Amino acid sequence: xxxxxxxxxxxxALRHCLREDPRTLVFGEDVGRLGGVFRVTDGLQxxxxxxxxxxxxxxxxxxxxxxxxxxxxxxxPVPEIQFDGFSFPALDQVLTNLAxxxxxxxxxxxxxxxxxxxxxxxxxxxxxxxxxxxxxxxHTAGLKVVAPSRPQDAFDLLVRAVEDPDPVVFLEPKxxxxxxxxxxxxxxxAGGARVARAGEHATLVAWGGMVQRCLEVAEAAEEDGxxxxxxxxxxxxxxxxxxxxxSVARTGRAVxxxxxxxxxGFGAExxxxxxxxxxxxxxxPVLRVTGWDVPYPAASAEHEYIPSVDRVLLAVQRVLxx
Amino acid sequence: MWRSGxxxxxxxxxxxxxxxxxxxxxxxxxxxxxxxxxxxxxxxxRQGAIVAFPPMAGQEAAQVASILGLRETxxxxxxxxxxxxxxxRGVEMVAYLLAYxxxxxxxxxxxxxxxxxPIASAVGSHLLHAVGWAMGARLxxxxxxxxxxxxxxxxxxxxxSEAFNFAGVFRAPVIFFCQNNGWAISVPVERQTAGEIWRxxxxxxxxxxxxxxNDATAVLEATRAAADRARRGEGATLIEAMTYRLGxxxxxxxxxxYRSADExxxxxxxxxxxxxxxxxxxxxxxxxxxxxxEERAAAAAADLRAGLAAAADPDPDEMFAHVYASPPAxxxxxxxxxxxxxxxxxADA
Numbered sequence: 001x002x003x004x005x006x007x008x009x010x011x012x013a014l015r016h017c018l019r020e021d022p023r024t025l026v027f028g029e030d031v032g033r034l035g036g037v038f039r040v041t042d043g044l045q046x047x048x049x050x051x052x053x054x055x056x057x058x059x060x061x062x063x064x065x066x067x068x069x070x071x072x073x074x075x076x077p078v079p080e081i082q083f084d085g086f087s088f089p090a091l092d093q094v095l096t097n098l099a100x101x102x103x104x105x106x107x108x109x110x111x112x113x114x115x116x117x118x119x120x121x122x123x124x125x126x127x128x129x130x131x132x133x134x135x136x137x138x139h140t141a142g143l144k145v146v147a148p149s150r151p152q153d154a155f156d157l158l159v160r161a162v163e164d165p166d167p168v169v170f171l172e173p174k175x176x177x178x179x180x181x182x183x184x185x186x187x188x189x190a191g192g193a194r195v196a197r198a199g200e201h202a203t204l205v206a207w208g209g210m211v212q213r214c215l216e217v218a219e220a221a222e223e224d225g226x227x228x229x230x231x232x233x234x235x236x237x238x239x240x241x242x243x244x245x246x247s248v249a250r251t252g253r254a255v256x257x258x259x260x261x262x263x264x265g266f267g268a269e270x271x272x273x274x275x276x277x278x279x280x281x282x283x284x285p286v287l288r289v290t291g292w293d294v295p296y297p298a299a300s301a302e303h304e305y306i307p308s309v310d311r312v313l314l315a316v317q318r319v320l321x322x
Numbered sequence: 323m324w325r326s327g328x329x330x331x332x333x334x335x336x337x338x339x340x341x342x343x344x345x346x347x348x349x350x351x352x353x354x355x356x357x358x359x360x361x362x363x364x365x366x367x368r369q370g371a372i373v374a375f376p377p378m379a380g381q382e383a384a385q386v387a388s389i390l391g392l393r394e395t396x397x398x399x400x401x402x403x404x405x406x407x408x409x410x411r412g413v414e415m416v417a418y419l420l421a422y423x424x425x426x427x428x429x430x431x432x433x434x435x436x437x438x439x440p441i442a443s444a445v446g447s448h449l450l451h452a453v454g455w456a457m458g459a460r461l462x463x464x465x466x467x468x469x470x471x472x473x474x475x476x477x478x479x480x481x482x483s484e485a486f487n488f489a490g491v492f493r494a495p496v497i498f499f500c501q502n503n504g505w506a507i508s509v510p511v512e513r514q515t516a517g518e519i520w521r522x523x524x525x526x527x528x529x530x531x532x533x534x535x536n537d538a539t540a541v542l543e544a545t546r547a548a549a550d551r552a553r554r555g556e557g558a559t560l561i562e563a564m565t566y567r568l569g570x571x572x573x574x575x576x577x578x579x580y581r582s583a584d585e586x587x588x589x590x591x592x593x594x595x596x597x598x599x600x601x602x603x604x605x606x607x608x609x610x611x612x613x614x615x616e617e618r619a620a621a622a623a624a625d626l627r628a629g630l631a632a633a634a635d636p637d638p639d640e641m642f643a644h645v646y647a648s649p650p651a652x653x654x655x656x657x658x659x660x661x662x663x664x665x666x667x668x669a670d671a
Contacts, residue, residue, distance in 0.1 A: 025461075056488070056491075057484075057487055057488060057491055059484045059487065059488070061450070061480060061481055061484055062450055062481075062484035062485070062487065062488050064450075065447065065449075065450020065451060065453070065481060065484065065485065065488075066450055066451075066453050066454030066457060066488055067454060068450070068451050068454060069451040069452060069453060069454020069455035069456070069457070069458065069468075070454040070455070070457060071454075072397075072439070072451065072454070072455050073397075073454070073455045073457075073458025073462070074458065074462075075458050075461070077454075089480075092444070092447065092481075093447060093450065093481075096444045096447060097444065097447055097448075097451070100427075101440075102644045102645070102646070102647070103427070103428070103641075103644040104427055104428030104440040105428060105433050105439075105440050105644075106426060106428070106430065106644055107643065107644040108432075108433050108434050109433075109434075110647065141645055142645050142646070165647040166646045166647055237650075238650030238651065238652060238653075239652065241651075241652070
């Protein structure tokens with residue numbers, strides 16, 4: 001198996017999809033000749049041609065809108081929006097049309113669109129390059145939402161997202177783009193959540209870039225004799241409640257970690273589900289360690305915004321002491 | 323206001339060929355049917371049989387003649403006031419009107435069979451879908467074109483400009499069919515845009531044309547020319563069809579708050595149906611034809627009333643059916659919750 005970065009694994013997934021299904025199309029800003037600002041689409045235009053891998057004008061609503069029309073014509077669009085913070089001009093097309101078109105046509109049209117969205121912070125990006133928009137999408141009926149945390153999942157989940165007959169918002173954690181591991185290029189189903197590390201005393205719940213943070217926390221805690229389980233949700237919609245509940249029912253304690261602001265963040269949903277399903281097993285309140293309720297700060301302050309190992313450890317201490 | 327109907331009638335008499343006579347008669351039948359169905363739908367709303375309705379009267383030539391200028395496999399992207407286009411396409415009108423009874427958002431007609439997309443009320447957003455569809459058709463090597471219908475108000479939306487731009491860059495075989503009816507609810511077109519809408523085409527590298535939208539023959543010719551151009555791979559055309567909304571924006575609107583009765587009376591003299599009738603009569607069509615058409619249009623309106631009365635709404639349970647190709651477990655649980663509540667209510671009754 002080749003050792004690949006997440007960027008390379010995503011590239012391999014797109015190459016796989018373009019090869020396997022001649023109706024797959026890749027487009028967006030700078031994805032053609034340049035190969036994308038993160039090089040996720042590197043070399044795809046020269047291999048598959050300008051008809052199937054193409055640059056678009058700089059207009060996110062336009063990118064999303066033509067994806068919907070292409071899907072209606074039976075194509076399988078994989079549009080890229082260059083950065084999380086620039087996805088909002090496309091939000092109307094996503095919420096008003098992409099998410100609803102199957103229903104509005106009473107099932108006549110599949111919306112087989114995989115929207116790739118480099119997301120989250122942690123790379124010292126300029127303004128609007130570090131946002132966590134997952135809750136907007138997970139709150140919208142008709143969409144699926146997924147975020148990989150490692151190269152293997154990036155490959156498997158992207159292949160799955162492209163093959164899905166429904167719209168999938170694919171959130172790529174920029175902070176993990178250059179993480180490397182051996183990757184099998186035979187796609188596996190990658191449905192539901194994944195126990196990224198087994199443990200006994202408490203469960204850490206995360207997705208995207210915060211999974212790695214939680215694994216670091218678990219390493220640190222182990223030195224103090226505390227055994228933490230890390231659940232990588234992967235899919236926020238549909239949420240794999242069973243894997244989540246199975247873990248927390250066993251450990252009795254849970255901390256949800258995300259980069260997005262706390263209020264009405266997806267951690268609130270996880271917390272509510274755990275209360276509904278695991279109330280009898282919980283030995284402490286479910287805690288959230290999140291970004292603050294502020295606009296994503298300038299790069300100089302992001303180390304105090306993104307949940308750190310120490311902040312998560314403090315929360316772990318609180319649930320263990322309860 | 324726009325162009326003298328009389329002067330244009332004379333030029334049309336010369337320009338139209340004999341082979342179009344049958345088509346124009348069909349056009350007249352469809353336009354009158356659309357008018358009678360429009361009037362019937364307003365009455366049905368007043369009687370509580372449908373919830374709200376946006377009348378189209380006055381725009382029949384723009385809608386019907388443009389559809390007749392296309393092939394049946396050309397894909398239509400309507401806004402919410404396109405029942406004239408729908409009738410010309412053969413869309414089942416009971417199924418169409420059920421959207422306005424609140425039976426199903428987007429409509430209950432067979433959108434694939436008629437190549438007629440769901441009703442779009444998010445103003446301007448569907449122009450981009452038409453561009454994407456047209457790009458897809460071209461990638462498939464087909465020469466079908468897409469047509470998007472919208473009003474003067476929609477051109478203010480950013481999505482309209484993005485659609486024009488994408489269509490230009492990708493030479494998409496699409497027709498942007500703007501019905502400039504003078505009003506976006508209460509706002510006159512002068513407050514909507516300071517320029518002429520058709521001229522926007524040039525800035526985006528499209529062909530642009532303004533036609534008398536109340537002249538069926540002009541609309542037919544303009545649409546045919548735009549479709550031919552698109553099929554030849556020469557790209558998109560923005561047609562600005564000058565017309566007038568004779569009724570209110572919708573049955574929930576009070577037009578007397580923003581425009582004078584005099585204006586409406588004056589614009590009624592440009593009624594597209596009367597104009598086509600005059601043209602046909604001048605070309606020798608006899609009175610018996612018009613009498614027959616009047617009967618058929620009235621019958622279509624009566625059929626609509628009867629059909630709507632007989633049509634059932636879909637089971638509310640269907641709200642869960644088309645959210646995803648296959649419902650996730652959580653959605654199935656919610657659906658079961660509704661079903662069990664029904665069972666409880668049934669047991670109580």
